[in-house]
Amino acid sequence: MKKDYSIWKLLSQGLKHHEGWTPAWRSPEVKSSYDVVIIGAGGHGLATAYYLAKEHGIKNIAVLEKGYLGGGNTARNTTIVRSNYLWDEAAMLYEHSLKLWEGLTEDINYNVMFSQRGVFNLGHTLQDMRDIERRVNANNLNGIDAMALNAQEVKDRIPMINISKDTRFPIMGASFQPRAGVARHDAVAWGFARAASNYGVDIIENCEVTAMDIVNSQIKGLQTSKGYISTSKVGCVTAGHSSVMAKAAGIRMPLESHPLQAFVSESLKPILDTVVMSNAVHGYVSQSDKGELVIGAGIDHYTSYAQRGSPHVIEHTAAAIIELFPMFSRVRMNRQWGGIVDTTPDACPIISKTKVKGLYFNCGWGTGGFKATPGSGNVFAHTIAHDEPHPLNAAFTLDRFHTGHLIDEHGAAGVAH
Amino acid sequence: MSNRINHKNSRVDLNRPLTFTFDGQTYQGFAGDTLASALLANGVKVVARSFKYGRPRGIIGSGAEEPNALVQIDVGARTTPDLKATQVELYDGLVAGRTSGWPSLAFDLKSVGGKFSRFMPAGFYYKTFKWPTKLWPFYEDIIRRAAGYGKSPVEADTETYDHQHHHVDLLVVGGGATGLLAALLAGRSGLKVLLVDDQPELGGYLLSMPNVLIGGVNASTWSANIINELQSLSNVTILSRTTAFALHDMNMIQAVELLQDHLPHAVRKNAQRRERLHRIRASKVVLATGAFERPLVFGNNDLPGIMTASALSTYLNRYGVACGKNAVIMTSNDSAYQGAADLAAAGIVVTIVDTREQINPEWAAKTNQLGIKVYAGYGISEAIGSNAVQGAQLVKLGSLKNVATAKGPYVPCDVLASSGGLSPTVHLFCHDGGRPQWDDARLAFVVSANGRAKDGIFCVGAITGVFALQEGLANTHNTLAELLAGLGKTINSSGLVLETDEISVTPARRIFHVPDGKDGHGAKAFVDFQNDVAATDIHLAVRENYRSIEHIKRYTALGFGTDQGKLSNVNGFAIAAEALGKTIPEVGTTTYRPAYTPVSFGALAGAHVGDTFEPRRYTAMQTTHEQYGAEFEPVGQWMRPWYFPKPGEDIHAAVNRECLATRNSVGMLDASTLGKIDIRGKDVREFLNRIYANAWSQLAVGKCRYGLMLDEAGMVMDDGVTACISDTHFLMTTTSGGAARVMTWLEKWHQTEWPELEVYMTSVTDHWTTAALVGPKSREVLAKLCTDIDLSKDAFKFMDWRDVTVAGVPARVFRISFSGELAYEVNVDASYGDYIWNELMKAGKEFDITPYGTETMHVLRAEKGFIIVGQDTDGSVTPFDLDMAWAVGMKKPYSFLGKRSLARSDTSRTDRKQLVGLLPEDPNVVLKEGAQLINSSDITPPVAMLGHVTSSYHSAFLGRSIAMGFVIDGIKRRDEEGNNIVYAWAEGKAVKVKIVSYVFVDAEGARHNA
Amino acid sequence: MLNSTTNNTSEFKPVMQSPLHPFGLAAKQEKINDSKGAWANEIPLLGYISLRGNSQNAAFVSAVNSALNITLPTQACSMINAAWGSILWLSPDEWLITCKRDQRASFQQSLEAALAGIHSQVVDNSGGYTTVLLKGKNASDVLHHCTVYDLNMLQAGKVVGTTFGKLSLYVHQHENGYSLVFRRSFADYIWRYLERSALPYGFGIAQLNDGQ
Amino acid sequence: MFVIKCPHCFEAREEEEFSYGGEAFVARPESPETESEENWGDYLFMKRNPKGWHWEMWGHSTGCRKFFVLKRNTANHTIVGAWTLAEARKIYDAEEAIA
């Protein structure tokens, strides 16, 4: 892969009015047949294609995207990356991803601005603190950095936070993962697109998959808004739209698509240099490199595909942020938006074969899949290439909903992240 | 230097001078000024420094569209960042600061780096700062420090906010000429009308064009008449200083009203809000939000002293401020001419650069008459100046194509304005899915008057692309006629003459970016000022294949600022279209999202802060608990006494004392928060059989039973004791936190699946207050106050209940025990809560009765191995995992909720994690709740985890630590000597623990049966 | 109300406390005047009976009617006022009867007697509820800060269950103000929220004729 | 932010008065014990989650506390109507019969 993004190239292009830059990714015409087709050019889909090409030597790959690449949840998340999950299966998967994040900028030659500024998950009740303790201990035994802090220790690290005992949900402590942080969401999509394209992957934007051609329980091809494409392997990575794709394949998924909203403040001078999340008050906040506070709200309880949610959810989140940081009351919201998240009953993803041969699903990341982007792509590529799960995603089958072997991460996943 | 002129129609009151400071300097303005107009009047040109390159910036606009003049208002707890100077009303004593420029506005260090702006095009950071990887945090720190405008307050906000809900027939957004007319026509028809406008004064752009005659009277008289009539209508409400910032499904509009920010501190009232968020549910909405003039894009177009043509004329006409003495106005259309004429009339030297070769003959005559020089067929390729504009370099434009055919003259000036046409304010229209249409004749994204009539949304005036006032008033009239007809009402426009004396409009030139004659390599031409996005950045994005307009936006940050691209977006779309070789409608717009203009978090939160952030529910005994000095623990919404420390006691001392007192004599707990549901009907037993895992067919009247409730996945979701009051009447109790959920659960199953079962349920949680009298002396205490029944061991047995009188109050007493002690739960009408508690305390005095809280309750129940749902369960635990097969009636005929799931292959495994008791080897070590259990003390991750500690306490009664927790195969291991040792791991330490039975005290039940 | 015969000692003087007792409203009350826009106070210690039954079932309805000597409101969101109190429709099979506290037992008994054998439920909930009256020229403004319900739709004779801040209550017109009926444990929040909402209009504790 | 007309209160009310109750007409198997693990898992967890028209349960939580059925388009939030469970069942069955 060519690694031509560097300070030197930038300087030399600067002298030439930047007219020598070439497309970050190619936009080829769609071909009539591919070895593997990935549906959905979100971060996960693009990462899958990248690792398929890079690690499994498959070259004839297309990624089909109904809109613009990276325009789904990848474009609208609050970019929190962490791996402090409770159960071994989840923790190992997210930790695998976190490790990939740590080398991603270099690997794909694109600065994804992965910023390990640490993440605090606040505890406000005795039970929160028990859960934090349980999770931190599990993390440590799994080799994941995490620590439990008391309220004063939280205050020492985040001087702005209100730890007064008089609040409705006094802060009793937190779990803290130092290696966790945030990344630049768009750069992740663009960087993977560029890297995959460099390996020969065709990324086809404005190409919607409308039907699946399945014969004798084997995928044969896809009907798209740009015509029919034949293929024997399809990886479906369509996040909020996974149920729609599943329907096209004649299967049902344990998914509900809900609106999840977020908002940003106006740009401010640096004031918060870490990430703060609280399930009890329902809000989480970090400050981006550009200066705006990036704030995540909760999901709306109803299902929706409209990419917008109800205002009372945003209002509640603003109140939650003020509860934690009373000085932010005069800070103003600049823009709010919503995404469509595919939630599962156990707050864990599905990375699985299906009963249709050659059709694989990677979905159910719900409110928290951005952090998994490289790891998810990596294990999903393995699953598709080998028709067998990677050991790290073996537990995340569709079948667990029948056997009852759920991996309940509601506590660690919280409202959203 | 003062640029103030005594303009006859100006809205400022020159008799009311006000003093204010900006960036440390003191200035004078007048009532009616905005901070921006006052600064301009004082000749202040540079008000900010640009985001990326540190370039000096001045005021461009006159309202919500302003991208540059972001200021910090006030100090201390009231300091507010990033307000637009164009929207800040001046008051006496206002303190404003800059939000950019370090060390000063005059010299910004960033501008040094800005000299190398050629190396910092859009998205440069994605290509660099990568090497070496470990220096990224250092690079990032520099980036962060360079970023950001104003400063967040660091003190808690001292002002307050609230929400108000409105339900109206019609909401009119915008109080310009067309909005006022719409409100009046609707108001006359009797509709309940709400009119909101974001400015302090109604009139909209009319305030900037005071000389136009409407129906023969001047604009200010015209609007004053309408406003007067509106104010006389009781069905019309007007909210000024109120911005509608979001439109949601089914016409729910959020609007924020500024109530005090415009007032001098001394007259602000503590009882009044700073801001109020109005939530307006409107059957119909009329959007009369007007339009913003967009500037043309040209070299150095960001120099201070460059503004939009309408801002220039607004400052003149509305505020009496001449922004210069020598003005150059570039335009592609007719709209700038009136302002130019007004300036000339005010004695300012005006030059017009019209990009059209053919100019409106009427205006040609008029400009000639006023001595305005017009360059037709020219554009400005570059503004000249360093800290302020000093002149304009003209180019001759091709007559068909937007190319520079020749260099034009240089025109000196001290203010430069441009007009590229109007961009309708379509934001609200688009928030919930509406889409504007490109109108190629009007060169604008417009919405049609009845574009969303089926949703009840109508549009009037400039938002529809109708830019001439007379036409706009006519379209308002017609649209309102249609709207009212749809409601069966007729329009009444009597006395309204809607003709104006405007000069009729001729076509505009289609131009957005004036060519520089240097292949675009000339001076930087900015599209988005706030984010330093130049035309070249858009071209670069396209070159690099960021071709979707959404990619262009995200790659360049076009429209990402606090102005959300009000001036820049359409220019950006047009330049992108050119670079892509597409038409503007093919490129489309980016998504419009709330907020139209920024809204404070405080306003969003409203009254949901402090004491009223979330409800706190208290029991009827709260006053007493406070008197006894309780510390409280939130349990769901409830506040429960946690422990009752005596002076000098910490939690441990208090809990030890409470535990011992209870086990040895008598203690008392407020158990009122438990959910209580009264269930009646002939099918109540069957209903309970289906809802609970246990069987209820045989429970005798007068008896109670513990029940386990499972969800359909077979996991324990709640528990509690349920009493049989009669064959058709049961009283269920639930956990404190689970009460509402259980009530809904019961109703849902009854209403949806089993409507045939004759049962009704009613929550009586709040009706009963419960004092649990616990301990060996509890019978004696109760006996002192309850004399109407025989309390003896055999007359009133364990798990019986009785209706009695306690301390003269009717009571229902349950002989049940969550502590393993002899215990009575005394339930009375909650009105007697405080009374009964005190009477029992008095009666128990001789036994040193001790009130205790949830912490002691937890210790006592753990000594008995009783679970707490939510602490010892986590939604993944079956009754079998809890070793509670005894509470599962597998033989019941109906497949009770959750039963089938218990037989799934995973849930029926026998080697699942099971609840066991745990005894630390060292009795003085209290395990950490949440400690993980492992097989060996040898830690090299990853270590296999067997389960975890759910409950752990020091038991004062046993004189040692005890715990409960889950262990894989725990029940088997418990009984295997040699296999019953595990390690509890927490805080970096492994503690040796023995697996034992979870019943630590009185396994035979002698105490509770006493 | 109290079965005093079971107690021979005179030291027992059961004292009832209303849910808003901790706010000490009685001591703060004033005669309603023009100085403030909103006036409120608690009507403490009424009797509340929850009644459930099928309004489609004629036997049920007539049994209730005869027991109370009044027509049970079966129209959605309707209520009925009687000399002794009122009956609020809560749902097609649920009502809340309010009365003087000392009438509660006799109402309950006569209802239970009349409804014997008919599928229904009669529950004393008197300890579980309270009522606040809100009056004054800005009463409806204040309520519009607190509830999402459109009070313009709340004509006399109508009762609705709706939101109040983050909790819920029942509201209906009462004299020239509003009656708010809610659960005991909601009292602290609802009162604080009401006070906060009324602050800009001026808030007074009203002296109510019908309260004591 | 919906307005929902409660079929029991016969009045249009704000979304905040209601709570969402998931997909409607998910029938509990008649005899769970004889259902296969797959069928039971389907009943528990599998959802239609359609993009488009959705029959769903709502509860009027702060009002009459009744559950009822709403037909709503999840793509654009249009609501066709709200009915009591029994009424909705009839309409739903008729529509299903056509589909």
Ligand SMILES: Cc1cc2nc3c(=O)[nH]c(=O)nc-3n(C[C@H](O)[C@H](O)[C@H](O)COP(=O)(O)OP(=O)(O)OC[C@H]3O[C@@H](n4cnc5c(N)ncnc54)[C@H](O)[C@@H]3O)c2cc1C
């Ligand atoms: C507001 C919000 C905040 C969040 N915050 C966080 C956070 O802080 N941390 C975190 O880890 N996660 C967070 N998430 C979740 C995270 O965004 C997602 O889990 C993750 O981005 C999913 O990535 P994806 O690539 O699977 O999906 P997407 O980026 O949504 O990609 C799916 C793609 O499939 C395309 N597609 C759909 N149907 C078709 C079709 N028929 N044909 C072709 N293409 C199709 C879509 O257009 C889309 O581009 C948040 C989500 C939201 C909405």
Ligand SMILES: NC(=O)c1ccc[n+]([C@@H]2O[C@H](COP(=O)([O-])OP(=O)(O)OC[C@H]3O[C@@H](n4cnc5c(N)ncnc54)[C@H](O)[C@@H]3O)[C@@H](O)[C@H]2O)c1
């Ligand atoms: N040259 C210009 O810049 C310009 C701009 C707008 C209108 N006009 C002219 O003014 C005349 C009257 O036009 P009009 O009535 O359509 O528009 P207008 O601009 O006069 O009035 C719109 C009003 O709505 C307010 N507003 C906009 N969005 C709002 C929101 N979200 N919440 C609250 N208030 C909001 C504006 O501040 C303004 O007061 C027409 O002749 C029109 O062409 C000229």
Ligand SMILES: Cc1cc2nc3c(=O)[nH]c(=O)nc-3n(C[C@H](O)[C@H](O)[C@H](O)COP(=O)(O)O)c2cc1C
């Ligand atoms: C982490 C993050 C930061 C953002 N910061 C800004 C911002 O500073 N300004 C802005 O206008 N939008 C910002 N956005 C929101 C986007 O403009 C946009 O609303 C979002 O990507 C959803 O896309 P849509 O609104 O086009 O549907 C941000 C989005 C994310 C995910």
Ligand SMILES: [Zn+2]
């Ligand atoms: Zn209802």
